[in-house]
Amino acid sequence: MTEENKSIGKFPNLRFPGFEGEWEETTLGNLGSIITGSTPPTNEASFYNGNRLFISPVDIQTSRYIFKTKTTLTEKGFNKGRIIRKGSTYFVCIGSTIGKVGQATEESITNQQINSIIPFNNDDDFVFSLLEYSSARIKSLSAEQAVPIINKTTFSNVQVIIPSIKEQKKISLFFKLLDIKIQTQRKIIEDLRLLKKNITKKIFNQQIKFKNTNQEEFSNWELTSLENILIKYEEKSTYSNQYPILTSARTGIYFQKDYFDDNEVASKDNTGYNVVPKGYFTYRHMSDDTIFKFNINDICDKGIVSTLYPVFTTTGVNNYFLKEYLNEGQEFKNYALLQKQGGSRTYMYFNKLSRLMLYFPPIDEQNKIAEFLKILDDKINLENELLTQYENQKKYLLQNLFV
Numbered sequence: 001m002t003e004e005n006k007s008i009g010k011f012p013n014l015r016f017p018g019f020e021g022e023w024e025e026t027t028l029g030n031l032g033s034i035i036t037g038s039t040p041p042t043n044e045a046s047f048y049n050g051n052r053l054f055i056s057p058v059d060i061q062t063s064r065y066i067f068k069t070k071t072t073l074t075e076k077g078f079n080k081g082r083i084i085r086k087g088s089t090y091f092v093c094i095g096s097t098i099g100k101v102g103q104a105t106e107e108s109i110t111n112q113q114i115n116s117i118i119p120f121n122n123d124d125d126f127v128f129s130l131l132e133y134s135s136a137r138i139k140s141l142s143a144e145q146a147v148p149i150i151n152k153t154t155f156s157n158v159q160v161i162i163p164s165i166k167e168q169k170k171i172s173l174f175f176k177l178l179d180i181k182i183q184t185q186r187k188i189i190e191d192l193r194l195l196k197k198n199i200t201k202k203i204f205n206q207q208i209k210f211k212n213t214n215q216e217e218f219s220n221w222e223l224t225s226l227e228n229i230l231i232k233y234e235e236k237s238t239y240s241n242q243y244p245i246l247t248s249a250r251t252g253i254y255f256q257k258d259y260f261d262d263n264e265v266a267s268k269d270n271t272g273y274n275v276v277p278k279g280y281f282t283y284r285h286m287s288d289d290t291i292f293k294f295n296i297n298d299i300c301d302k303g304i305v306s307t308l309y310p311v312f313t314t315t316g317v318n319n320y321f322l323k324e325y326l327n328e329g330q331e332f333k334n335y336a337l338l339q340k341q342g343g344s345r346t347y348m349y350f351n352k353l354s355r356l357m358l359y360f361p362p363i364d365e366q367n368k369i370a371e372f373l374k375i376l377d378d379k380i381n382l383e384n385e386l387l388t389q390y391e392n393q394k395k396y397l398l399q400n401l402f403v
Helices: 123-139 154-155 164-204 318-328 330-338 348-356 365-401
Strands: 024-027 032-038 050-055 072-073 091-092 101-104 108-110 115-117 159-162 222-225 230-232 247-251 252-255 273-279 302-305 311-314 358-362
Touching: 024 115, 032 154, 091 123, 101 123, 115 123, 123 159, 123 164, 123 365, 154 311, 164 318, 230 348, 247 302, 273 311, 318 330, 318 365, 330 358
Parallel strands: 050 108
Antiparallel strands: 024 159, 032 115, 050 072, 091 101, 091 115, 222 358, 230 311, 247 252, 273 302
């Protein structure tokens, strides 16, 4: 690739060799037909549960290509909509996921929250990447109201700058190959997570047994109350911002400013927050769906969390084993369901957690199990780091191969 001086004309910062001249300014409406979707009548059962794709925002997430949809249509229902051909680009124009972009893998129809572009003489794949590049700018045009919206007219009039069809094809092929690499990496991670989930289930169901150094099976697991293992930790911060604010999320533990993109959403005065020393557990004691996530502080010597997050340490147990047992074991999930007593939330206060009875293996077997599961987690983390590299590379190239 070669560098262009973008300040003197409509050129990208980076350009493939062999291409010269300025790009042309136009609008999205000039690139192709803009189709706003519609929903077939939902009270007509014969329209639904067929083999045809019906695209809604829930189907447009991280993947470029849409192969399946939450809702499907019969031929009868499909013919009630505005047909979007294969290769066209979907753009979410209403709702919380406004700005999301996807590409059609077959003929489909969409609901009214999506505008689709069916290109005239421009390259399908280039138009998709162009909309990815332009997504944040288009999203900023949404009306400031309870439900953000970009209407068809506003969407059609968005100004874009495009090259010749030959250069479009060069750029689009490059991003298509990069997207395939990213999608393959996501599939690797998905498969590893599924492998770990299945193995973990068998370990905690004692279908997989570990052996000691003499190649003999360990002794039987023994029923133990968590009140013999958990030790509540009750140190509080004595002044605001005494320690870094932590977020205990379902995907792990983070510094809050990193988790919320350099923003801290805790109270301005966090005096009296729970202190979490390194190696100690924390979790949110309430859940809207009976799922609780236990995390160990492994990122700083001491951090602080809201008082809604109990903190505890342990005795006589491998902490990594216990974390996996509580997060993945069926016994805790069953116990959490028992705590739900009307209302929309389930509460797991520390004293309730302490009353849980679980079967524990000998400490040597716990250590072996923890070591094995950590190997799987390290592999997943490594693949996630590689995915992040690919995604950052794509962000950089989108910013520099478009105008």
